[in-house]
Amino acid sequence: xINVPRGTQDLLPGETEKWQYVExxxxxxxxxxNYHEIRTPIFEHTELFQRGVGDTTDIVQKEMYTFTDRGERxxxxxxEGTASVVRSFVQHKLFGHPTQPTKxxxxxxxxxxxxxxxxxxxQFVQFGVEALGSADPAIDAEVIGLAMNLYRxxxxxxxxxxxxxxxxxxxxxxxxxxxxxxxxPHIHEFCSDCQIRLEKNPxxxxxxxxxxxxxxxxxxxxxxxxxxxxSQAYFAQVKSYLDHMxxxxxxxxxxxxxxxxxxxxxxxxMSDADGFGAITTLSGGGRYNGLVExxxxxxxxxxxxxxxxxxxxxxLDAEKIDLPIDQALDGYVVAMGxxxxxxxxxxxxxxxQAGIQVDKDYQGKKFKAQFKAADRLKAKFVIVLGEDxxxxxxxxxxxxxxxxxxxIPIASIATEMKQLIQGGKA
RNA sequence: GCGGUCGUGGCGAAGUGGUUAACGCACCGGAUUGUGGUUCCGGCAUACGUGGGUUCGAUUCCCACCGGUCGCCCCA
Numbered sequence: 001x002i003n004v005p006r007g008t009q010d011l012l013p014g015e016t017e018k019w020q021y022v023e024x025x026x027x028x029x030x031x032x033x034n035y036h037e038i039r040t041p042i043f044e045h046t047e048l049f050q051r052g053v054g055d056t057t058d059i060v061q062k063e064m065y066t067f068t069d070r071g072e073r074x075x076x077x078x079x080e081g082t083a084s085v086v087r088s089f090v091q092h093k094l095f096g097h098p099t100q101p102t103k104x105x106x107x108x109x110x111x112x113x114x115x116x117x118x119x120x121x122x123q124f125v126q127f128g129v130e131a132l133g134s135a136d137p138a139i140d141a142e143v144i145g146l147a148m149n150l151y152r153x154x155x156x157x158x159x160x161x162x163x164x165x166x167x168x169x170x171x172x173x174x175x176x177x178x179x180x181x182x183x184x185p186h187i188h189e190f191c192s193d194c195q196i197r198l199e200k201n202p203x204x205x206x207x208x209x210x211x212x213x214x215x216x217x218x219x220x221x222x223x224x225x226x227x228x229x230x231s232q233a234y235f236a237q238v239k240s241y242l243d244h245m246x247x248x249x250x251x252x253x254x255x256x257x258x259x260x261x262x263x264x265x266x267x268x269x270m271s272d273a274d275g276f277g278a279i280t281t282l283s284g285g286g287r288y289n290g291l292v293e294x295x296x297x298x299x300x301x302x303x304x305x306x307x308x309x310x311x312x313x314x315x316l317d318a319e320k321i322d323l324p325i326d327q328a329l330d331g332y333v334v335a336m337g338x339x340x341x342x343x344x345x346x347x348x349x350x351x352x353q354a355g356i357q358v359d360k361d362y363q364g365k366k367f368k369a370q371f372k373a374a375d376r377l378k379a380k381f382v383i384v385l386g387e388d389x390x391x392x393x394x395x396x397x398x399x400x401x402x403x404x405x406x407x408i409p410i411a412s413i414a415t416e417m418k419q420l421i422q423g424g425k426a
Numbered sequence: 427g428c429g430g431u432c433g434u435g436g437c438g439a440a441g442u443g444g445u446u447a448a449c450g451c452a453c454c455g456g457a458u459u460g461u462g463g464u465u466c467c468g469g470c471a472u473a474c475g476u477g478g479g480u481u482c483g484a485u486u487c488c489c490a491c492c493g494g495u496c497g498c499c500c501c502a
Contacts, residue, residue, distance in 0.1 A: 058500050308502035367460055375462040
């Protein structure tokens with residue numbers, strides 16, 4: 001027997017309905033925020049992620065699904081969405097379109113080669129949005145608000161929004177310098193990862209779980225102290241907009257994002273819910289001024305976020321929220337006797353043409369078993385067709401909720417069924 | 427990549443170094459010759475992850491591998 005590859009999953013009926021529901025919710029929300037869908041390939045030139053996501057990141061160093069195709073090209077299954085969207089933005093010169101900023105959303109699978117655990121798969125699905133072409137702090141707040149809005153509209157309560165500012169290039173460089181100076185004298189007391197980080201990306205030392213109790217950690221220079229006036233003002237405005245929008249947040253000066261392209265605003269939304277797994281981050285995002293340029297476009301600011309659908313559904317589960325998914329079938333045709341069974345095929349066909357959702361037996365089941373099947377499928381109405389009915393050219397329609405039964409002529413079955421179904425809903 | 431834990435029918439779950447490997451759910455049929463959700467009776471199922479080893483004999487003991495799961499690192 002061949003199973004799915006490690007870290008991937010089949011979504012079966014019963015589960016797919018939930019996915020469809022949250023996808024529709026997300027699309028509708030993007031519509032109200034005036035974001036438009038973009039669909040990019042699932043694989044890209046490896047170089048895109050090396051340059052876009054950053055050579056020093058874990059994603060690029062050890063998590064990419066990279067392969068060589070028959071033309072000797074190095075390609076990579078996308079590990080995240082932003083690089084592709086920005087590539088597309090540049091390639092198609094969307095920066096030249098009259099309406100700016102360019103507001104895009106995407107839905108699709110991402111791939112990272114990691115050891116799977118709860119909330120972490122090798123193939124996972126992200127919803128994401130990107131707003132390109134505006135350096136207005138209000139759009140940072142808009143993007144954060146959209147994310148919070150989605151979670152809240154689905155009923156999630158145990159949410160924590162964490163934000164930070166990574167500052168502009170100048171601020172980051174000053175901070176980086178200060179970090180190296182600060183940790184250098186103690187670095188031999190830190191874990192091996194941190195010793196490497198000191199050279200490559202000292203900001204990430206702040207993120208280390210192993211060394212979090214080291215005294216030098218507590219006294220480490222905060223990025224917030226190194227923000228220049230402009231960066232400070234920007235961060236203050238983002239927070240102010242969030243305040244006005246009534247969105248609660250906590251500032252975590254150690255929030256560092258795993259991708260190199262972030263600057264200024266960085267944020268994560270986490271779940272507080274009991275019984276949630278070790279991984280609590282539901283979504284993350286931030287500003288990436290400079291990325292468009294890095295990928296060959298004109299100087300263009302950008303901000304976006306991505307959320308994991310798997311984790312979203314986990315969060316709903318943890319908070320015991322049932323999505324309003326209608327599983328009931330409108331009607332089920334139960335037939336008995338050779339002639340009636342044949343006639344049932346015709347009736348089902350006609351009802352479906354009229355847009356009524358019906359089904360029938362295809363297992364050669366006995367009358368009683370057909371009723372059982374109707375019950376299991378949660379049919380609202382059972383349409384009974386036997387020799388008696390056939391002789392009178394009618395069907396007996398039973399309302400499965402009330403138990404009431406009435407005869408209706410086969411000639412007008414579609415219109416009468418429609419009325420019954422609508423009446424049943426009211 | 428590292429560590430814990432687990433691997434028995436479609437699902438859940440007992441169990442044993444030795445004749446036919448429990449049970450529950452689900453499914454099918456009957457009681458009820460044309461009316462579901464309850465009950466009772468009966469029936470059904472290619473099941474011990476894979477490969478080695480120990481043994482007269484392994485589903486059981488040992489080893490390796492594979493897979494699931496949870497955690498570490500890191501992230502969505």
